[in-house]
Amino acid sequence: MMDVGRHPRINLLTYSEIDNISGYIGNFHVTVRKKARFVDEAECNACGECEKVCPVVAVDEFQQGFSSRKAIYMPFPQAVPSVYILNERDCLGHNPIACGKCSDVCEKQCIDFDMKDQLIEFDVGAVIVATGMDVYDPTEMDEYGYTRYENVITSMEFERLISAGGPTTGHFIRPTDRETPKHIGFIQCVGSRTQNGKGNPYCSNICCMNTIKDSLLLKDHYPDTEIKVFYIDIRAFGKGFEDLFQRSKQAGVQYIRGVPGEVFEDPATKNITMTVENTATGAIEDHEFEMVVLSTGVIPRNDSEVIRSLLSLSRTEDGFFMESHPKLKPVDAPTGGVYFAGCVESPTDVKDSVTQASAAAARTEILLNAGQISVEAITSELVPDTCTGCGICVRVCPFNAITGGDAKAKLPVEIVEAACKGCGTCAAECNFDAILMKHFEDAQIMAQIDAILDKDPMEKIVTFACNWCSYAGADLAGLSRMQYPTTQRIIKTMCSGRVDANFVLHAFEQGAPIVLVSGCHFVDCHYIDANRWTQKRVEKLWDDLEKLGIRPERLQLEWISAAEGQKWARTMKELEEMRQQVTEEEVDHTKQVLKEARLKAEAKKKAKESKPKAAEKAPAAAVA
Amino acid sequence: MDEAPFKCLRCGHEFKAPYDKKAPVEHACPKCNSNSVRPLKAKTRPVAKA
Numbered sequence: 001m002m003d004v005g006r007h008p009r010i011n012l013l014t015y016s017e018i019d020n021i022s023g024y025i026g027n028f029h030v031t032v033r034k035k036a037r038f039v040d041e042a043e044c045n046a047c048g049e050c051e052k053v054c055p056v057v058a059v060d061e062f063q064q065g066f067s068s069r070k071a072i073y074m075p076f077p078q079a080v081p082s083v084y085i086l087n088e089r090d091c092l093g094h095n096p097i098a099c100g101k102c103s104d105v106c107e108k109q110c111i112d113f114d115m116k117d118q119l120i121e122f123d124v125g126a127v128i129v130a131t132g133m134d135v136y137d138p139t140e141m142d143e144y145g146y147t148r149y150e151n152v153i154t155s156m157e158f159e160r161l162i163s164a165g166g167p168t169t170g171h172f173i174r175p176t177d178r179e180t181p182k183h184i185g186f187i188q189c190v191g192s193r194t195q196n197g198k199g200n201p202y203c204s205n206i207c208c209m210n211t212i213k214d215s216l217l218l219k220d221h222y223p224d225t226e227i228k229v230f231y232i233d234i235r236a237f238g239k240g241f242e243d244l245f246q247r248s249k250q251a252g253v254q255y256i257r258g259v260p261g262e263v264f265e266d267p268a269t270k271n272i273t274m275t276v277e278n279t280a281t282g283a284i285e286d287h288e289f290e291m292v293v294l295s296t297g298v299i300p301r302n303d304s305e306v307i308r309s310l311l312s313l314s315r316t317e318d319g320f321f322m323e324s325h326p327k328l329k330p331v332d333a334p335t336g337g338v339y340f341a342g343c344v345e346s347p348t349d350v351k352d353s354v355t356q357a358s359a360a361a362a363r364t365e366i367l368l369n370a371g372q373i374s375v376e377a378i379t380s381e382l383v384p385d386t387c388t389g390c391g392i393c394v395r396v397c398p399f400n401a402i403t404g405g406d407a408k409a410k411l412p413v414e415i416v417e418a419a420c421k422g423c424g425t426c427a428a429e430c431n432f433d434a435i436l437m438k439h440f441e442d443a444q445i446m447a448q449i450d451a452i453l454d455k456d457p458m459e460k461i462v463t464f465a466c467n468w469c470s471y472a473g474a475d476l477a478g479l480s481r482m483q484y485p486t487t488q489r490i491i492k493t494m495c496s497g498r499v500d501a502n503f504v505l506h507a508f509e510q511g512a513p514i515v516l517v518s519g520c521h522f523v524d525c526h527y528i529d530a531n532r533w534t535q536k537r538v539e540k541l542w543d544d545l546e547k548l549g550i551r552p553e554r555l556q557l558e559w560i561s562a563a564e565g566q567k568w569a570r571t572m573k574e575l576e577e578m579r580q581q582v583t584e585e586e587v588d589h590t591k592q593v594l595k596e597a598r599l600k601a602e603a604k605k606k607a608k609e610s611k612p613k614a615a616e617k618a619p620a621a622a623v624a
Numbered sequence: 625m626d627e628a629p630f631k632c633l634r635c636g637h638e639f640k641a642p643y644d645k646k647a648p649v650e651h652a653c654p655k656c657n658s659n660s661v662r663p664l665k666a667k668t669r670p671v672a673k674a
Contacts, residue, residue: 523650
């Protein structure tokens with residue numbers, strides 16, 4: 001960190017928050033709020049005189065509440081820059097100055113009570129998101145007694161207690177009697193791999209190795225300590241990890257497969273007791289410890305939503321940010337020019353975080369050194385004369401690639417081609433056909449529907465499949481030689497978001513008995529959240545079909561991933577059964593109803609278009 | 625998130641699941657696992673004329 005702070009080409013903005021990010025790949029405009037620290041960064045030499053005279057005593061967050069700090073303080077010993085900070089909330093008052101003792105003793109007059117937050121604006125070509133993670137708070141898991149029993153602590157608290165820079169200068173003591181505990185128990189997977197509504201279902205990745213390291217630290221400091229680790233699985237994969245695990249066992253640490261259901265405190269000794277089923281032996285065992293350490297998992301940062309909305313990112317089900325591709329683009333965000341490093345993407349240890357950070361830096365270098373980017377040929381193109389500036393496309397674009405638009409001023413929108421990824425949701429949602437999706441234009445897809453239903457339409461199931469998942473799922477079903485009916489005819493789109501309501505209605509009007517819209521699962525969407533719009537559109541279509549007297553069942557929706565060849569085959573079998581139940585009379589009725597509705601809509605549109613013309617002529621006639 | 629009634633358009637099964645129009649989530653029929661599940665709107669009772 002020190003090196004970063006001193007680097008001539010790195011501008012380190014500490015105690016700052018991102019206020020806004022606009023723009024797109026290669027052209028981001030960033031606004032940073034540099035919060036007032038009330039101490040002149042350039043002048044402060046960290047002499048510490050201000051801290052000595054400050055009368056305020058507050059909880060030291062860095063020491064996990066095991067010690068106190070003043071209202072003016074150094075956040076942590078290795079802080080960069082090494083300057084003090086005045087906590088506005090804790091200070092007795094600086095406007096008007098109620099105390100001012102710190103200011104009186106500061107010889108260099110570094111303290112400025114009138115300091116205000118600064119807004120700093122600059123342009124960047126790429127953004128690396130490395131905002132880290134939060135630690136799971138086990139208070140909700142009442143069975144482990146955290147906060148009820150003083151001698152139950154978390155792994156983060158353990159870290160401070162064993163650290164030479166910690167509140168006890170590295171002397172490991174238990175909170176109740178300040179004595180060094182002789183029997184310590186570690187409980188693994190607290191808040192991780194749970195299915196009971198408390199905690200999270202995912203593995204936090206780092207806790208096993210952290211406990212193994214902690215156990216070795218304890219054995220190193222206090223060789224006589226008896227340590228027992230209660231675990232579900234020890235996940236010691238990675239270079240040298242298994243070796244460390246074996247060393248821990250050789251040092252005398254006992255690993256017991258099974259976690260306690262509940263822990264209790266002995267009111268007299270303040271010791272912690274627990275009953276555990278050792279699943280390796282099948283025995284029920286009672287254990288007593290002077291101290292218990294909860295190996296807590298990690299969770300996404302609670303303010304990650306701000307970054308998500310600023311950069312148009314998407315999140316996986318566990319709340320971490322989703323990468324562009326898990327294998328081929330593991331540090332790229334779906335938004336161009338944005339990269340990930342560390343725990344923003346998933347729970348990651350130090351080594352993997354450094355690897356990711358190096359990869360992200362390299363990816364950024366490639367982008368910035370090139371100075372230009374090649375965009376996909378499949379992007380949206382605006383038809384300015386048709387655009388009314390209604391702005392619906394601006395709202396639905398997952399990449400914020402469409403800007404502007406004013407319906408009142410009749411200003412058309414603008415499409416930033418460099419930011420467009422080509423999902424086609426804008427083209428599907430536009431009510432005025434003002435957006436052309438290159439290579440997936442309306443006319444091209446309509447022609448495919450016509451070709452499919454040209455002969456024997458009753459024998460066909462029109463299937464819209466997205467390029468990345470459901471089409472690949474169909475491919476897998478074929479490659480795996482799965483048997484399924486051959487009645488489906490696939491129309492490929494890049495994203496299911498491209499499937500216009502008119503495509504579905506056109507297919508029904510041309511005699512399709514069943515139409516299927518299929519795409520990626522929500523968490524897999526390659527266009528952030530474009531398939532949410534697909535679902536909304538299909539739900540609206542179900543309502544519209546029902547109003548027209550058409551069975552909504554004839555329009556089907558399915559999320560099929562690239563790995564779900566079986567689901568594809570099963571869906572096709574089920575749809576074939578449904579197709580056989582659709583009668584010719586029903587299809588004829590549908591065709592008739594949809595034709596009438598279309599003609600009516602066209603007539604209405606024509607009438608609406610001719611109205612303004614008439615209005616334009618009227619004043620001229622009046623003048624004449 | 626509030627619960628809403630759904631109907632599976634594949635097997636006809638009716639069930640309740642969390643539903644927020646503003647924050648759509650992926651739904652699947654608990655019986656046949658199909659994603660063709662339609663949120664059913666609450667039917668309003670017709671007002672009797674005096």
